[in-house]
Amino acid sequence: DAGVTQSPTHLIKTRGQQVTLRCSPISGHKSVSWYQQVLGQGPQFIFQYYEKEERGRGNFPDRFSARQFPNYSSELNVNALLLGDSALYLCASSLVGNQNYGYTFGSGTRLTVV
Amino acid sequence: GQQLNQSPQSMFIQEGEDVSMNCTSSSIFNTWLWYKQEPGEGPVLLIALYKAGELTSNGRLTAQFGITRKDSFLNISASIPSDVGIYFCAGRPTSGGGADGLTFGKGTHLIIQP
Numbered sequence: 001d002a003g004v005t006q007s008p009t010h011l012i013k014t015r016g017q018q019v020t021l022r023c024s025p026i027s028g029h030k031s032v033s034w035y036q037q038v039l040g041q042g043p044q045f046i047f048q049y050y051e052k053e054e055r056g057r058g059n060f061p062d063r064f065s066a067r068q069f070p071n072y073s074s075e076l077n078v079n080a081l082l083l084g085d086s087a088l089y090l091c092a093s094s095l096v097g098n099q100n101y102g103y104t105f106g107s108g109t110r111l112t113v114v
Numbered sequence: 115g116q117q118l119n120q121s122p123q124s125m126f127i128q129e130g131e132d133v134s135m136n137c138t139s140s141s142i143f144n145t146w147l148w149y150k151q152e153p154g155e156g157p158v159l160l161i162a163l164y165k166a167g168e169l170t171s172n173g174r175l176t177a178q179f180g181i182t183r184k185d186s187f188l189n190i191s192a193s194i195p196s197d198v199g200i201y202f203c204a205g206r207p208t209s210g211g212g213a214d215g216l217t218f219g220k221g222t223h224l225i226i227q228p
Contacts, residue, residue, distance in 0.1 A: 004156075033215055033216075035215070035216075040220075041220055041221075042118075042120075042202050042204075042218030042219050042220050042221055043157070043202075043204075043216075043218050044218070045215025045216060045217070046215075047215075048215055056215050058215055090156050090157070092156075102147055102159045102162045103147075103159065103216065104159065105149075105156030105157050105158070106156050107154065107155050107156050108155075108156050
């Protein structure tokens with residue numbers, strides 16, 4: 001069975017540009033969460049979506065937005081990119097919305113802003 | 115953003131030695147999770163803990179949910195070369211009605227010397 005898949009795996013963007021990252025959860029998982037992992041740090045929570053609705057938001061600026069589609073896949077959008085947005089962006093899916101079954105993470109998208 | 119206090123930051127051990135790492139928080143958590151992350155990959159769930167005092171094993175790994183609900187530890191017995199990686203603790207605070215994302219520690223980098 002396929003795990004959590006994320007695309008693209010790597011990309012390079014210029015300051016001020018916009019980027020869209022994509023995530024497909026494990027089949028049957030209805031909850032998707034996004035995390036930002038800066039080099040040398042643990043992941044930081046950005047968003048959680050369950051049944052296509054936003055269920056949680058971390059301490060990130062409004063430049064960050066996300067949505068979940070009817071097939072439970074998700075996109076993370078970041079506008080007006082800053083150098084500090086360079087990080088590994090991780091998507092995690094879980095079976096239910098309350099997360100009491102742990103997350104399964106994808107391998108991430110490595111974003112470099114130059 | 116908030117992060118858990120995870121220690122030690124790094125460990126240099128000999129193959130066959132036992133390993134112990136812990137995580138503390140100023141807030142009460144209702145879930146503790148331990149993940150391992152290897153280069154180029156997302157975190158992989160090792161052990162999930164849901165009750166205060168719970169002691170759970172997964173092969174050579176043992177983790178406990180502290181009685182105060184503000185701490186957890188992970189032990190690895192008889193370390194082997196494939197144990198190398200970064201170990202993260204993660205928890206969910208009791209607030210948020212289940213919609214909050216995970217809070218991660220900064221990680222313990224385990225290095226095994228031949």
